[in-house]
Amino acid sequence: xxxxxxxxxxxxxxxxxxxxxxxxxxxxxxxxxxxxxxxxxxxxxxxxxxxxxxxxxxxxxxxxxxxxxxxxxxxxxxxxxxxxxxxxxxxxxxxxxxxxxxxxxxxxxxxxxxxxxxxxxxxxxxxxxxxxxxxxxxxxxxxxxxxxxxxxxxxxxxxxxxxxxxxxxxxxxxxxxxxxxxxxxxxxxxxxxxxxxxxxxxxxxxxxxxxxxxxxxxxxxxxxxxxxxxxxxxxxxxxxxxxxxxxxxxxxxxxxxxxxxxxxxxxx
Amino acid sequence: xxxxxxxxxxxxxxxxxxxxxxxxxxxxxxxxxxxxxxxxxxxxxxxxxxxxxxxxxxxxxxxxxxxxxxxxxxxxxxxxxxxxxxxxxxxxxxxxxxxxxxxxxxxxxxxxxxxxxxxxxxxxxxxxxxxxxxxxxxxxxxxxxxxxxxxxxxxxxxxxxxxxxxxxxxxxxxxxxxxxxxxxxxxxxxxxxxxxxxxxxxxxxxxxxxxxxxxxxxxxxxxxxxxxxxxxxxxxxxxxxxxxxxxxxxxxxxxxxxxxxxxxxxxxxxxxxxxxxxxxxxxxxxxxxxxxxxxxxxxxxxxxxxxxxxxxxxxxxxxxxxxxxxxxxxxxxxxxxxxxxxxxxxxxxxxxxxxxxxxxxxxxxxxxxxxxxxxxxxxxxxxxxxxxxxxxxxxxxxxxxxxxxxxxx
Numbered sequence: 001x002x003x004x005x006x007x008x009x010x011x012x013x014x015x016x017x018x019x020x021x022x023x024x025x026x027x028x029x030x031x032x033x034x035x036x037x038x039x040x041x042x043x044x045x046x047x048x049x050x051x052x053x054x055x056x057x058x059x060x061x062x063x064x065x066x067x068x069x070x071x072x073x074x075x076x077x078x079x080x081x082x083x084x085x086x087x088x089x090x091x092x093x094x095x096x097x098x099x100x101x102x103x104x105x106x107x108x109x110x111x112x113x114x115x116x117x118x119x120x121x122x123x124x125x126x127x128x129x130x131x132x133x134x135x136x137x138x139x140x141x142x143x144x145x146x147x148x149x150x151x152x153x154x155x156x157x158x159x160x161x162x163x164x165x166x167x168x169x170x171x172x173x174x175x176x177x178x179x180x181x182x183x184x185x186x187x188x189x190x191x192x193x194x195x196x197x198x199x200x201x202x203x204x205x206x207x208x209x210x211x212x213x214x215x216x217x218x219x220x221x222x223x224x225x226x227x228x229x230x231x232x233x234x235x236x237x238x239x240x241x242x243x244x245x246x247x248x249x250x251x252x253x254x255x256x257x258x259x260x261x262x263x264x265x266x267x268x
Numbered sequence: 269x270x271x272x273x274x275x276x277x278x279x280x281x282x283x284x285x286x287x288x289x290x291x292x293x294x295x296x297x298x299x300x301x302x303x304x305x306x307x308x309x310x311x312x313x314x315x316x317x318x319x320x321x322x323x324x325x326x327x328x329x330x331x332x333x334x335x336x337x338x339x340x341x342x343x344x345x346x347x348x349x350x351x352x353x354x355x356x357x358x359x360x361x362x363x364x365x366x367x368x369x370x371x372x373x374x375x376x377x378x379x380x381x382x383x384x385x386x387x388x389x390x391x392x393x394x395x396x397x398x399x400x401x402x403x404x405x406x407x408x409x410x411x412x413x414x415x416x417x418x419x420x421x422x423x424x425x426x427x428x429x430x431x432x433x434x435x436x437x438x439x440x441x442x443x444x445x446x447x448x449x450x451x452x453x454x455x456x457x458x459x460x461x462x463x464x465x466x467x468x469x470x471x472x473x474x475x476x477x478x479x480x481x482x483x484x485x486x487x488x489x490x491x492x493x494x495x496x497x498x499x500x501x502x503x504x505x506x507x508x509x510x511x512x513x514x515x516x517x518x519x520x521x522x523x524x525x526x527x528x529x530x531x532x533x534x535x536x537x538x539x540x541x542x543x544x545x546x547x548x549x550x551x552x553x554x555x556x557x558x559x560x561x562x563x564x565x566x567x568x569x570x571x572x573x574x575x576x577x578x579x580x581x582x583x584x585x586x587x588x589x590x591x592x593x594x595x596x597x598x599x600x601x602x603x604x605x606x607x608x609x610x611x612x613x614x615x616x617x618x619x620x621x622x623x624x625x626x627x628x629x630x631x632x633x634x635x636x637x638x639x640x641x642x643x644x645x646x647x648x649x650x651x652x653x654x655x656x657x658x659x660x661x662x663x664x665x666x667x668x669x670x671x672x673x674x675x676x677x
Contacts, residue, residue, distance in 0.1 A: 054575075054576065055445060055576040055577040055578075056445065056450065056451075056454050056562060056563075056577050057454075058300075058453075058454045058457045058458060058563070059300040059302075059457075059458070059461065060458075061458075065444055069444075069445075072576065077574050078574050102561075103298055103561045104560045104561050104562060104569070104571065104575040104577075105574065105575045106575075107559070107560045107561050107566070107575060108558070108560060108571065108573070108574060108575030109574075109575070129300055130298045130299055130300060130561065130564070131298060132297065132298070132299065132301060132304055134288065134297065135296055135297065135298060152301070153300070153301045154301060155300070155301040155302035155304075156302070157301075157302050157303075157304075157305045157306065157464060158301060158304070158305065159305055162301075162304060162305065166301075177300075177301065177302060180302055180461065180462055180463075180464060180465070181302075181458075181461055181462040182458045182461060182462065185462065
């Protein structure tokens, strides 16, 4: 059982919703990320997504686009990102870490080399936004071999036929994209979610995490009822952007912010 | 015109892409899940319509009566003398309605949008030619049209920006990344993800996720199909060499495709060498890039050691793109086509020379193909017949050229 599967099964047994957080590696600078990850855990995050900055993040809204630009300007590299995860792991062996980004980093590094370095650093899963299941077999064979989860997304436009195709490949959890749009969009309509997630439930026993456009604790609470947990990203990235000139204040701010989400999820 | 449909060349034995859109290891469909169903629908509809006689008739009729096809194959006698090598013919895509080959594709895709009942078109544009061609078909069909354009390109192509606005389109400046064509494409993809239900995205080149590289190639292959028939009629034989500029590569694949099975015909794509390949300031991924994944497909890209896409440079906004259509990557690897580059200066010289001695002002994009012939032509035999795709006219570039001459208009 992977660290992700273990964590999600503990939560399910305890009747709790999972809180998944996203920040971008190296944003606003290379030194900020490891303290930020620990702060998120202290605030109540169950799974940590770490964004791999890419020059052309075509599925991201302005918040995460700019976080990528800041991180790249600040000198983030794949090597430094793996080092961050390894550094985080020296103090936290329990919290799952998922890398999220775009395929070209893996194309350039080589799939076997990338998976080996990620696994060696203590990464538990990968979400590759522009890698649909039809193209994913070569990578999945490698992640399967080291008990790393390749996590796929289901969107509001996904047909039931595609849901089946996706869940057959899915590892760890299924990421339900809660709106048609980019990350951080402003048009989340929670009432459109239940039908699609119910359809997805008919195809899989995997936990379902719901993300995109979840701006505050109240939205997280209402959306979480339909799935097994929520993903919160752009609002955390915005907090870090606001404190880019005062990075020592970032950990406390993130911890307090995510604690509100935690309290809302636990209040049901 | 030959009996072949505009969409199909005469290519027995050359069967790419496969069902899933792969040209060997290139191409494919690498997009966010939200778009997968829309791409499936588009693929299904296109496969159904491409062989539908009514659709083919409608397209052929639009190309004839609205675009003005067939375009002439013109023997450039004085340019031939000046180069001092092969007999040089120009395929006059600059004479199309809107002034470039781009409209061949937008007319076709607009018919698809109409069949799908989608009331809104979006497009990315670099030089503005594809944006103008999309705004044009949108105006004709009464569709809403938004065009994404890098803010850098808006500066250097202000004439086309105004043309699009006159045609009723909204031109949305893109200020992220390098503020050029690749960033406009990112932004168009983000729009499409958000508005996929009522919007058709007209990609302007043979890139993007499957089925775009195949579909745009098929619509553009009217260029090669006509060229083939015109050569057989005017010269009594096939040409020896075909030359076209390559940014994304739609005018080049349009010319090459119906000749791919004719192994004796040499195919030459000319990339933007910018300030010189050795300077790193260019837009020539086939010359100096590596395979990777961007904008929905696997192809040669200009990138750094971490796979970050690097900024490109070309005097020509339409060639200023770090990738290239996946079929060109495939043709390069199998050795069927060869790819070269010329610099900004070489392209400018060609622009000036053709204007002065033939009375034809070529687009700076097309000037790259002309410049390669100026450079390599003198070493060729005089009985060689060479066709250059004059993919667009140069009116849109006069501000760029005037600025280099120190003239303020």
